[in-house]
Amino acid sequence: MKNLVYFQSGGPTSVINTSFYGVIKEAIKHPESIGGIFGSLYGIEGLLNDNLIDVRQEDEQTIELLKQTPGAILGTTRYKLSEDLNHPDYEKILATLKKHHIGYVLVNGGNDSMDTCHKLSQLMDKVGYDCQVLGIPKTIDNDLANTDHCLGYGSAAKFVVQTLQDVAVDNLVYNKGKVAIVEVMGRNAGWLTAAAALLEGEVKPDRIYLPEDVFDLETFLTEVKAVYDQKKKGLFVVSEGIKWERDLTSVTKDSFGHAQLGGIAYSLADEVKKRFGLSTRPIEFSLMQRAASAHISLVDSKEAIKVSSVAVRKIIKGKTNAMVAIVRVPGTDYKVRYKLHKLKHIANVEHKMSAELIHDVHHDGVMMKAYLRPLIQGSIKYVTKDGIIQRAILKKVKVI
Amino acid sequence: MKNLVYFQSGGPTSVINTSFYGVIKEAIKHPESIGGIFGSLYGIEGLLNDNLIDVRQEDEQTIELLKQTPGAILGTTRYKLSEDLNHPDYEKILATLKKHHIGYVLVNGGNDSMDTCHKLSQLMDKVGYDCQVLGIPKTIDNDLANTDHCLGYGSAAKFVVQTLQDVAVDNLVYNKGKVAIVEVMGRNAGWLTAAAALLEGEVKPDRIYLPEDVFDLETFLTEVKAVYDQKKKGLFVVSEGIKWERDLTSVTKDSFGHAQLGGIAYSLADEVKKRFGLSTRPIEFSLMQRAASAHISLVDSKEAIKVSSVAVRKIIKGKTNAMVAIVRVPGTDYKVRYKLHKLKHIANVEHKMSAELIHDVHHDGVMMKAYLRPLIQGSIKYVTKDGIIQRAILKKVKVI
Numbered sequence: 039m040k041n042l043v044y045f046q047s048g049g050p051t052s053v054i055n056t057s058f059y060g061v062i063k064e065a066i067k068h069p070e071s072i073g074g075i076f077g078s079l080y081g082i083e084g085l086l087n088d089n090l091i092d093v094r095q096e097d098e099q100t101i102e103l104l105k106q107t108p109g110a111i112l113g114t115t116r117y118k119l120s121e122d123l124n125h126p127d128y129e130k131i132l133a134t135l136k137k138h139h140i141g142y143v144l145v146n147g148g149n150d151s152m153d154t155c156h157k158l159s160q161l162m163d164k165v166g167y168d169c170q171v172l173g174i175p176k177t178i179d180n181d182l183a184n185t186d187h188c189l190g191y192g193s194a195a196k197f198v199v200q201t202l203q204d205v206a207v208d209n210l211v212y213n214k215g216k217v218a219i220v221e222v223m224g225r226n227a228g229w230l231t232a233a234a235a236l237l238e239g240e241v242k243p244d245r246i247y248l249p250e251d252v253f254d255l256e257t258f259l260t261e262v263k264a265v266y267d268q269k270k271k272g273l274f275v276v277s278e279g280i281k282w283e284r285d286l287t288s289v290t291k292d293s294f295g296h297a298q299l300g301g302i303a304y305s306l307a308d309e310v311k312k313r314f315g316l317s318t319r320p321i322e323f324s325l326m327q328r329a330a331s332a333h334i335s336l337v338d339s340k341e342a343i344k345v346s347s348v349a350v351r352k353i354i355k356g357k358t359n360a361m362v363a364i365v366r367v368p369g370t371d372y373k374v375r376y377k378l379h380k381l382k383h384i385a386n387v388e389h390k391m392s393a394e395l396i397h398d399v400h401h402d403g404v405m406m407k408a409y410l411r412p413l414i415q416g417s418i419k420y421v422t423k424d425g426i427i428q429r430a431i432l433k434k435v436k437v438i
Numbered sequence: 439m440k441n442l443v444y445f446q447s448g449g450p451t452s453v454i455n456t457s458f459y460g461v462i463k464e465a466i467k468h469p470e471s472i473g474g475i476f477g478s479l480y481g482i483e484g485l486l487n488d489n490l491i492d493v494r495q496e497d498e499q500t501i502e503l504l505k506q507t508p509g510a511i512l513g514t515t516r517y518k519l520s521e522d523l524n525h526p527d528y529e530k531i532l533a534t535l536k537k538h539h540i541g542y543v544l545v546n547g548g549n550d551s552m553d554t555c556h557k558l559s560q561l562m563d564k565v566g567y568d569c570q571v572l573g574i575p576k577t578i579d580n581d582l583a584n585t586d587h588c589l590g591y592g593s594a595a596k597f598v599v600q601t602l603q604d605v606a607v608d609n610l611v612y613n614k615g616k617v618a619i620v621e622v623m624g625r626n627a628g629w630l631t632a633a634a635a636l637l638e639g640e641v642k643p644d645r646i647y648l649p650e651d652v653f654d655l656e657t658f659l660t661e662v663k664a665v666y667d668q669k670k671k672g673l674f675v676v677s678e679g680i681k682w683e684r685d686l687t688s689v690t691k692d693s694f695g696h697a698q699l700g701g702i703a704y705s706l707a708d709e710v711k712k713r714f715g716l717s718t719r720p721i722e723f724s725l726m727q728r729a730a731s732a733h734i735s736l737v738d739s740k741e742a743i744k745v746s747s748v749a750v751r752k753i754i755k756g757k758t759n760a761m762v763a764i765v766r767v768p769g770t771d772y773k774v775r776y777k778l779h780k781l782k783h784i785a786n787v788e789h790k791m792s793a794e795l796i797h798d799v800h801h802d803g804v805m806m807k808a809y810l811r812p813l814i815q816g817s818i819k820y821v822t823k824d825g826i827i828q829r830a831i832l833k834k835v836k837v838i
Contacts, residue, residue, distance in 0.1 A: 109607035207509035414825035
């Protein structure tokens with residue numbers, strides 16, 4: 039009998055705790071294989087510092103609330119493990135695993151976290167410790183390779199589409215309106231920003247700027263002016279990760295550095311004001327896009343539970359060094375299956391949008407709609423208190 | 439038989455179109471008194487320019503969708519009518535009213551719009567034209583006098599409380615986190631920002647800054663530092679309307695001007711970074727707080743329908759120059775009644791928070807919770823399409 043540890047890693051999503059829920063629900067069905075069910079606090083840091091909690095001490099009601107609690111309830115980290123498996127960190131991790139008789143490790147995260155997952159698998163091989171390691175995909179950026187999509191993306195995209203519609207409707211109310219510039223997350227891949235392509239009619243954004251595009255400030259300003267001259271308002275959706283040519287004026291060089299993510303909507307709005315004197319409305323979706331509990335997609339939530347269930351069933355069968363990938367089954371109705379994919383083809387790889395899809399997003403969005411619409415369907419049922427969606431609060435009883 | 443015109447004025451809310459729905463539903467019940475039901479496009483501008491639509495041409499399904507459509511579907515304006523009733527604008531307005539046999543005018547708006555409403559009433563008196571004028575309260579700022587609260591406030595406050603909880607949960611995930619600074623709307627009154635007082639436990643904001651408070655940058659920075667030193671993260675909620683002492687350094691004078699509303703979270707985050715080098719997360723709730731269709735409060739929605747119904751029933755009985763006010767009935771259960779209140783005591787008056795309530799918000803928030811919680815209860819039932827809340831799209835058939 040071996041114990042299982044689960045941890046969360048990288049940026050939160052609104053369904054990462056749903057993945058945790060799925061792990062708990064499946065793990066308790068296998069008392070013949072899994073003894074203790076532990077959570078590592080602040081990702082890999084919990085294994086480094088022997089900081090684990092006993093999930094079996096949490097009550098049923100709290101566990102149910104995980105499905106509607108954003109953030110990362112166990113805490114998370116961006117700590118990067120050394121490439122050198124002889125680094126002292128690995129000894130600490132092994133000590134924690136051995137001390138608590140842990141033989142199963144589930145890592146819930148994105149590209150960087152799959153790197154952590156991969157290194158842990160290699161460590162077990164190297165030292166010959168009987169412990170399997172599997173990854174559960176998670177990122178609103180949707181940029182993991184070899185999976186149709188990532189858990190958390192559907193809900194974040196649902197927020198983006200819904201909120202863009204709301205904001206667009208609000209921006210239509212004045213005869214002479216504003217230049218609204220909305221900033222969406224996504225460091226190098228435009229998947230989340232491209233969700234804007236799902237809007238149609240009067241609320242359709244005037245332009246969408248992806249990180250995969252070449253960004254040129256002059257072109258942007260010209261486009262803004264042309265739209266405003268015609269409509270007396272405008273809606274521009276910009277990824278936080280837009281790139282721009284290096285030969286900009288010193289002013290723009292100063293106000294946008296390549297490394298500066300977030301606040302780009304404000305910087306662009308300043309440029310529009312400076313150049314044309316137009317009234318602007320910069321809007322940054324900020325943490326809301328990854329933490330909006332009211333916008334959790336039912337499909338995303340169900341798939342999060344299912345992926346965890348697959349991960350637990352595979353790991354007790356001895357599978358290791360892999361991530362549970364989501365494969366879309368071709369056909370008119372949306373259907374997926376789950377399979378393990380080797381971590382070495384996933385860790386640290388960024389899956390960007392194809393040139394064809396980018397072209398589509400800038401035109402009629404037919405491909406993007408076919409891809410994304412199934413992922414934003416339905417809403418989960420919420421437990422509310424005083425009008426607000428209730429959040430899970432764990433007891434976090436330490437494993438000694 | 440007289441015709442009725444309804445118009446929307448000032449900033450939108452997520453239930454202003456629910457008020458419109460309520461007007462339509464009640465008006466069609468009184469065929470003996472009300473002939474045509476018209477909507478004026480872009481507020482008073484529609485009466486100035488003879489730009490009216492025939493609401494009876496809209497289909498039933500579209501009218502139902504008004505209850506889940508944010509913005510101001512007829513368009514709105516901030517146009518201010520002259521104090522001088524001999525101004526040519528009034529001739530134009532009268533011409534439109536007479537041309538279309540309009541004898542009832544319903545104005546849906548806030549303080550400034552109640553001024554428009556008041557002037558129209560005085561105009562009818564002066565020229566002896568048989569036309570009644572009533573106001574329907576609306577503002578997320580909740581700063582109308584002589585009403586317990588304003589339509590739109592409950593839904594905006596529900597967004598603020600829910601989204602602050604989501605953001606706070608997300609800001610807890612890292613061991614060493616960020617200084618989150620969240621900016622909420624409210625030019626001179628802190629009602630909406632004070633909604634932050636409803637949060638409890640780990641997600642309770644560390645400090646709340648209202649426009650009614652004296653704001654001092656040094657005090658703010660000292661408070662941020664103290665919180666961060668203790669918790670390694672922090673959540674500060676700031677009204678866009680915060681005031682500050684004039685004797686600040688030239689740097690801060692330049693970065694925050696009294697007139698500059700919006701973007702204050704970013705300016706304050708810059709100050710925190712400059713002074714302490716801390717990692718910050720400025721978040722502006724922007725248009726989302728007044729346009730979030732997913733956060734419409736059921737109580738707000740129901741009251742919006744009820745207030746409109748009262749307005750229509752009163753106006754056909756000849757009532758004029760008044761606004762429908764909401765009166766809270768004392769007692770343990772939340773209950774309200776509706777009564778007309780004279781416009782001269784409402785127009786242009788700003789109802790700010792009392793010193794007692796401000797003190798409460800900065801401490802345990804008991805009074806604020808008792809006041810606000812009833813207003814954010816329940817959710818409306820939504821019609822969705824492709825996972826997104828469907829919005830009403832009017833045909834807008836012009837009245838000729």
